[in-house]
Amino acid sequence: MADEGAVLDALRDAILAGEFAAGQRLVEVDLCERFGCSRFAVRAAIPVLASEGLVDVQRHRGARVRVIPVSEAIEITEVRRLLEGLTAARAAERVTAAQAAELADIVHEMRAAVEAAELLRYSDSNARLHARIRSIAAHDTATRMIERLRAQLVRHQFTLALIPGRPAVSLAQHERIVAAIVARDPDAAEAAMRDHITSVIESLGSLEQSASNQSARR
Amino acid sequence: MADEGAVLDALRDAILAGEFAAGQRLVEVDLCERFGCSRFAVRAAIPVLASEGLVDVQRHRGARVRVIPVSEAIEITEVRRLLEGLTAARAAERVTAAQAAELADIVHEMRAAVEAAELLRYSDSNARLHARIRSIAAHDTATRMIERLRAQLVRHQFTLALIPGRPAVSLAQHERIVAAIVARDPDAAEAAMRDHITSVIESLGSLEQSASNQSARR
DNA sequence: CCCGATGATTTTGTAGCCAATTTCGTCGTA
DNA sequence: TACGACGAAATTGGCTACAAAATCATCGGG
Numbered sequence: 001m002a003d004e005g006a007v008l009d010a011l012r013d014a015i016l017a018g019e020f021a022a023g024q025r026l027v028e029v030d031l032c033e034r035f036g037c038s039r040f041a042v043r044a045a046i047p048v049l050a051s052e053g054l055v056d057v058q059r060h061r062g063a064r065v066r067v068i069p070v071s072e073a074i075e076i077t078e079v080r081r082l083l084e085g086l087t088a089a090r091a092a093e094r095v096t097a098a099q100a101a102e103l104a105d106i107v108h109e110m111r112a113a114v115e116a117a118e119l120l121r122y123s124d125s126n127a128r129l130h131a132r133i134r135s136i137a138a139h140d141t142a143t144r145m146i147e148r149l150r151a152q153l154v155r156h157q158f159t160l161a162l163i164p165g166r167p168a169v170s171l172a173q174h175e176r177i178v179a180a181i182v183a184r185d186p187d188a189a190e191a192a193m194r195d196h197i198t199s200v201i202e203s204l205g206s207l208e209q210s211a212s213n214q215s216a217r218r
Numbered sequence: 219m220a221d222e223g224a225v226l227d228a229l230r231d232a233i234l235a236g237e238f239a240a241g242q243r244l245v246e247v248d249l250c251e252r253f254g255c256s257r258f259a260v261r262a263a264i265p266v267l268a269s270e271g272l273v274d275v276q277r278h279r280g281a282r283v284r285v286i287p288v289s290e291a292i293e294i295t296e297v298r299r300l301l302e303g304l305t306a307a308r309a310a311e312r313v314t315a316a317q318a319a320e321l322a323d324i325v326h327e328m329r330a331a332v333e334a335a336e337l338l339r340y341s342d343s344n345a346r347l348h349a350r351i352r353s354i355a356a357h358d359t360a361t362r363m364i365e366r367l368r369a370q371l372v373r374h375q376f377t378l379a380l381i382p383g384r385p386a387v388s389l390a391q392h393e394r395i396v397a398a399i400v401a402r403d404p405d406a407a408e409a410a411m412r413d414h415i416t417s418v419i420e421s422l423g424s425l426e427q428s429a430s431n432q433s434a435r436r
Numbered sequence: 437c438c439c440g441a442t443g444a445t446t447t448t449g450t451a452g453c454c455a456a457t458t459t460c461g462t463c464g465t466a
Numbered sequence: 467t468a469c470g471a472c473g474a475a476a477t478t479g480g481c482t483a484c485a486a487a488a489t490c491a492t493c494g495g496g
Contacts, residue, residue, distance in 0.1 A: 028447075038481055043448090047262055051269045060447055060488045075359040082300040141293040145363060246478070256450050261478090278457045278478055 007037050008045040015054050015065055016154050026055065026063040053152050066152075070208040073156045074201055076149050081197035083146045084130065087137035088177060088193035089186035099136050100182040106132060107178050114167045122171075123161050129174060133181065160203055173199065225255050226263040233272050233283055234372050244273060244281040271370050284370075288426040291374045292419055294367050299415035301360045301367075302348065306395060306411035307404035308355035317354050318400040324350060325396050332385045340389075341379050347392060351399065378421055387417065 011031065014020065031042045046063050049055045056066040068076070095103075106129045113122035134143045150157075160166065173196035180188035229249065232238065249260045264281045267273045274284040286294070313321075324347045331340035352361045378384065391414035398406035 040481060048265045048269050051266045075357060079359050139293060141297050
């Protein structure tokens with residue numbers, strides 16, 4: 001673990017992989033031990049993660065893994081709806097025949113995963129599809145922001161995939177998105193993507209309700 | 219200059235104020251001297267500014283003030299168009315009578331500045347209006363991203379205000395935005411904001427053309 | 437049982453060291 | 467003169483040690 005960038009990536013990955021409990025304190029010496037590096041490297045990485053919104057630092061109180069409340073997850077997804085709508089539209093304008101075939105392949109893979117009820121495989125293909133759409137859109141600014149936003153709510157995405165019947169609904173929405181892109185119809189692609197993410201927001205909203213019910217029951 | 223946060227803010231302000239030439243190297247010891255702090259503080263601040271897109275760091279080559287090409291400024295503004303459209307719509311949903319009066323005041327101020335041909339005052343009121351709309355919208359995520367994007371192109375905004383006739387056009391657009399918000403019409407507010415920022419993008423596009431003409435003439 | 441004080445833990449900030457790498461200048465040669 | 471190789475200086479990367487400030491936890495007293 002020589003350079004600062006490696007520690008940064010390792011720590012970021014660990015947080016995104018959920019290897020720290022929600023709200024857990026990140027004690028510098030512990031992280032040094034874990035990653036086999038000096039405190040210096042850790043202290044260089046933490047401010048960056050803070051600016052990425054993954055950890056929360058308070059003066060003299062150290063860093064904690066930031067817990068994103070559902071209400072904020074909804075805000076984030078509202079922004080993501082706009083940005084991914086933009087990338088979908090641009091992808092529809094720029095897509096080549098080869099890229100269109102690739103998108104169709106990924107959707108095919110998603111359908112197979114749903115039929116086999118393999119949630120993890122579905123979730124993976126899902127992420128790949130969105131990533132491929134972004135790369136076709138070639139809008140660096142939007143891509144950067146989407147990826148940063150996605151990183152902030154990896155935890156929520158896990159819980160979302162477990163909602164019964166959600167993959168089937170999600171699959172149909174993705175098929176619509178890809179159909180519009182392949183048809184080179186930017187407006188339809190943007191609308192389809194927004195509808196898809198709107199339904200994600202609605203699912204998050206139902207999570208918020210059940211969460212508040214639980215806390216009320218305590 | 220005790221804490222790292224102060225150095226970070228000071229350095230960020232200095233960059234945003236244009237106190238460094240475009241692409242200038244940021245030598246650590248120089249910054250220490252300038253801000254009267256240790257190298258440690260500088261070295262903590264630079265990665266954060268890099269993640270904010272204000273500086274560009276390369277291994278063993280140090281940090282440089284990042285120069286944003288016009289093409290990227292256009293991308294950034296395209297994203298900002300979506301985000302500010304969102305805040306305008308939400309502001310229209312949430313605005314109180316007192317806030318509506320405040321917006322009207324700022325527009326009045328803008329009109330006065332245009333009539334007096336005071337570009338700096340106009341630019342300032344302009345920024346205040348957008349900021350006030352964001353605070354009324356109370357969408358933390360969108361606000362954070364807009365402010366980060368704006369920071370990346372402060373330089374371009376200077377040049378934009380100098381286009382002859384632009385303030386008058388801009389003023390009318392802002393009046394339309396505020397009218398829609400005051401009328402509590404989210405769709406109209408979003409449309410008006412998008413139209414406004416679309417015209418900003420068009421102005422940036424004309425800058426790009428003149429820039430490429432200049433380079434072609436060389 | 438509750439509250440405050442004290443000590444330990446943790447973080448923050450500084451100073452300085454050496455290694456690695458880049459960059460710039462100089463010298464030698466074609 | 468022009469060009470390339472070599473070397474020295476400058477700069478960053480990474481580290482350790484240390485002092486200071488703040489927080490946390492434990493313990494004792496009321």
